[in-house]
Amino acid sequence: MHHCKLKPICGTLLLFFFLNTIQAQYSNRLEWSSDGNSYYSVKSGSIISISARDQHDSIIIPKEKLIAPGSDTAIAIRRFQFSSDEQKVLIYNNTKKVWRYDTRGDYWVYDRQSGGLARLGKSLPVSSLMFAKFSPDQKKVAYVSGNNLYEEDLATGQIHQLTFDGTRKLINGTFDWAYEEEFDCRDGFRWSPDSKKIAFWQVDASGTRDYLMLNTTDSVYSKAMPVEYPVAGQKPSPIRIGVVDISDVKIRWMNIPYDWVWGSYVPRMEWAAENEDLIMQFLNRKQNQSDLMICHVADGYTQAIYTEKDSAWIDQEGRYYPGYRMGGWDWLAGGKEFLWASEKDGWLHLYRISRDGKTETLVTHGNFDVMDIKLIDEKSGYVYFMASPDNATQKYLYRSRLNGKDVAERVSPLNQQGTHDYTISPNGKFAFHRFSNYYTPQTDEWVALPSHDALDGHKVYNALQAADSTKSNVSFFKVRTVEGVEMDGWMAKPSNFDPSRKYPVVFYVYTEPAGQNVKDNYGIAGNREYIGNMADDGYIYISIDNRGTPVPKGRLWRKCIYRKIGIINIEDQAAAAVEILKWPFIDSSRVAVWGWSGGGSATLNLLFRHPEIYKTGIAIAAVGNQLTYDNIYQERYMGLPQENREDFVKGSPITYAKNLKGNLLYIHGTGDDNVHYNNAEMLINELVKYNRQFQLMSYPNRTHSISEGPGTSLHLKTLYTNYLKEHCPPGPR
Numbered sequence: 055m056h057h058c059k060l061k062p063i064c065g066t067l068l069l070f071f072f073l074n075t076i077q078a079q080y081s082n083r084l085e086w087s088s089d090g091n092s093y094y095s096v097k098s099g100s101i102i103s104i105s106a107r108d109q110h111d112s113i114i115i116p117k118e119k120l121i122a123p124g125s126d127t128a129i130a131i132r133r134f135q136f137s138s139d140e141q142k143v144l145i146y147n148n149t150k151k152v153w154r155y156d157t158r159g160d161y162w163v164y165d166r167q168s169g170g171l172a173r174l175g176k177s178l179p180v181s182s183l184m185f186a187k188f189s190p191d192q193k194k195v196a197y198v199s200g201n202n203l204y205e206e207d208l209a210t211g212q213i214h215q216l217t218f219d220g221t222r223k224l225i226n227g228t229f230d231w232a233y234e235e236e237f238d239c240r241d242g243f244r245w246s247p248d249s250k251k252i253a254f255w256q257v258d259a260s261g262t263r264d265y266l267m268l269n270t271t272d273s274v275y276s277k278a279m280p281v282e283y284p285v286a287g288q289k290p291s292p293i294r295i296g297v298v299d300i301s302d303v304k305i306r307w308m309n310i311p312y313d314w315v316w317g318s319y320v321p322r323m324e325w326a327a328e329n330e331d332l333i334m335q336f337l338n339r340k341q342n343q344s345d346l347m348i349c350h351v352a353d354g355y356t357q358a359i360y361t362e363k364d365s366a367w368i369d370q371e372g373r374y375y376p377g378y379r380m381g382g383w384d385w386l387a388g389g390k391e392f393l394w395a396s397e398k399d400g401w402l403h404l405y406r407i408s409r410d411g412k413t414e415t416l417v418t419h420g421n422f423d424v425m426d427i428k429l430i431d432e433k434s435g436y437v438y439f440m441a442s443p444d445n446a447t448q449k450y451l452y453r454s455r456l457n458g459k460d461v462a463e464r465v466s467p468l469n470q471q472g473t474h475d476y477t478i479s480p481n482g483k484f485a486f487h488r489f490s491n492y493y494t495p496q497t498d499e500w501v502a503l504p505s506h507d508a509l510d511g512h513k514v515y516n517a518l519q520a521a522d523s524t525k526s527n528v529s530f531f532k533v534r535t536v537e538g539v540e541m542d543g544w545m546a547k548p549s550n551f552d553p554s555r556k557y558p559v560v561f562y563v564y565t566e567p568a569g570q571n572v573k574d575n576y577g578i579a580g581n582r583e584y585i586g587n588m589a590d591d592g593y594i595y596i597s598i599d600n601r602g603t604p605v606p607k608g609r610l611w612r613k614c615i616y617r618k619i620g621i622i623n624i625e626d627q628a629a630a631a632v633e634i635l636k637w638p639f640i641d642s643s644r645v646a647v648w649g650w651s652g653g654g655s656a657t658l659n660l661l662f663r664h665p666e667i668y669k670t671g672i673a674i675a676a677v678g679n680q681l682t683y684d685n686i687y688q689e690r691y692m693g694l695p696q697e698n699r700e701d702f703v704k705g706s707p708i709t710y711a712k713n714l715k716g717n718l719l720y721i722h723g724t725g726d727d728n729v730h731y732n733n734a735e736m737l738i739n740e741l742v743k744y745n746r747q748f749q750l751m752s753y754p755n756r757t758h759s760i761s762e763g764p765g766t767s768l769h770l771k772t773l774y775t776n777y778l779k780e781h782c783p784p785g786p787r
Contacts, residue, residue, distance in 0.1 A: 090481030106484035189249035198227035236686035287695035289317035327389030359411030366616035423606035431482035490576035493526040535629035546579035555786035558644030565623035566652035592785035600626030620705020648672035658707035711740035718748040723756030
């Protein structure tokens with residue numbers, strides 16, 4: 055891997071951050087004051103303001119002001135968000151999960167001037183409101199309830215319903231399962247800058263078949279639990295973009311070029327920095343062509359302004375910028391340009407694109423990937439982002455000039471090697487900095503930018519000075535296969551390690567494009583499913599990131615897995631294991647592998663296809679048959695089953711189940727709405743067909759996390775630990 059020159063910017067002893075979430079919706083952004091010099095938090099039930107410079111806090115809304123009429127206690131605060139003038143605060147509580155996140159609940163508005171506290175949507179069911187947000191003029195709040203869109207006048211308390219056709223299958227202002235899971239699309243409506251209109255998504259899932267999960271424990275009669283779920287090969291649920299006028303509740307539908315034969319996607323949509331146009335990202339069914347489109351709201355006319363194609367796939371922009379998960383578009387020069395990310399030169403870089411799409415400027419350049427945008431500070435002329443040009447297991451803060459005329463500058467101190475993260479104030483002057491590496495516990499501090507001077511003590515520097523890498527049993531290594539593929543890995547050695555003896559090895563795998571395992575973080579080599587201490591018990595624990603994993607090694611590394619999930623990742627893992635088994639202290643007769651979800655799939659494939667290497671496997675919530683998984687994820691990386699079904703079959707573990715020779719423990723929740731339980735039963739049928747013996751544990755009504763219900767987590771850990779110890783005994787020989 056070749057690297058560009060990156061200019062360091064910072065003194066010798068300086069420090070960092072990332073941050074815990076406080077805000078009204080699912081997001082990773084801090085609730086900052088409008089001037090960016092302070093932020094808000096909750097302390098003992100009160101909302102406080104904290105100075106970013108000295109961390110001095112003061113109560114701005116005491117909990118006594120948050121007592122609802124007819125109650126003796128203050129309302130509990132789950133999350134909150136201020137209006138732009140900071141005179142009103144939206145408080146979210148009594149929340150319920152919708153799939154992964156608690157995006158449904160009750161909302162209250164507290165008016166700092168009048169001292170009034172009122173619950174929104176009083177005529178609607180309790181805990182039914184989603185994604186409430188102030189209008190830009192702060193006079194109204196809009197929200198979703200029952201898959202319909204509503205607007206409420208804060209002065210009068212009058213509620214106005216804006217859509218009337220919402221059902222379980224016709225979804226206004228939010229999304230179906232697949233969009234939420236694979237595009238991070240949850241909040242599905244946007245206020246216009248003048249507060250007169252709302253643009254929103256409508257998902258029509260009426261033609262999408264339901265997967266029927268079966269609840270067999272909450273009643274003596276079983277109950278079907280339907281989830282609209284388009285599997286690979288099925289057309290996506292059609293999407294429409296509507297704009298509703300608040301004054302007359304009339305909706306105009308945008309003329310987006312939806313592909314009614316194959317289907318297509320609109321994962322991003324925002325107002326185009328003014329009140330007349332929308333901008334959106336439009337992806338074709340294969341997700342290998344991205345069109346950025348401007349829509350004229352008055353007549354719905356839509357025009358593509360910027361098109362990009364890729365021989366593999368194009369990620370939706372939120373993959374690079376978690377801040378986009380609840381909406382956002384980065385406009386520059388008063389709406390004349392916007393910032394966009396692309397891998398078209400072989401690396402993930404940022405570009406300035408003109409509003410008409412005709413001109414572009416490369417902002418970041420060189421042989422490195424932008425890992426995550428942290429702040430666009432247009433006033434100072436910089437974009438702050440995370441990158442790690444020289445070590446794909448680490449992460450650092452850089453900044454580049456927005457005009458693209460200079461090399462990227464490293465802001466994170468040179469003497470702090472490891473993984474950094476930051477939440478940066480809107481004015482670019484302060485940052486909450488979080489740091490750790492494999493031997494230094496996670497440490498948080500506040501710093502000034504761009505100098506990176508510590509503001510509340512040199513906490514990260516002191517933590518590094520106190521840490522001792524020689525006391526850690528974790529080390530990082532590179533392994534090169536006979537094919538010449540070099541991969542990063544970590545290894546946790548046993549306590550009192552004796553290199554003259556042989557130890558069992560346990561491989562932890564994920565291997566797919568959705569996750570990176572090998573990161574220089576504190577605790578990275580911990581095993582949450584093992585009861586006790588693997589090192590003390592005498593195990594070597596290893597993880598390796600193969601080609602196709604989302605590590606900052608360039609486009610080719612990540613996308614060579616296209617149409618080859620279950621092939622390239624499996625062969626890379628096995629080839630790396632072959633080299634590792636040559637190490638003199640590895641006992642090749644005691645080799646285990648385990649993983650969850652995509653890692654469970656990899657575990658099955660490795661156990662079935664390389665029994666000469668892997669003797670024991672523990673697969674949890676695995677995709678056994680790629681044709682059962684959702685279309686957005688599986689088709690993005692594998693193509694369409696209608697065109698290359700053989701690739702899905704070749705990559706699926708059930709194709710090779712007959713080859714099982716070692717010990718298999720298979721675990722799945724019957725209420726898994728993500729990787730459905732039919733994966734387990736299809737796999738069981740294949741194993742039964744060929745008389746392959748294995749151990750099965752089904753957890754009734756548990757989801758993909760297998761965490762619900764009393765005793766579940768301990769039971770799973772006990773099962774995992776006992777099975778591993780029995781079939782891959784610990785300790786040196």
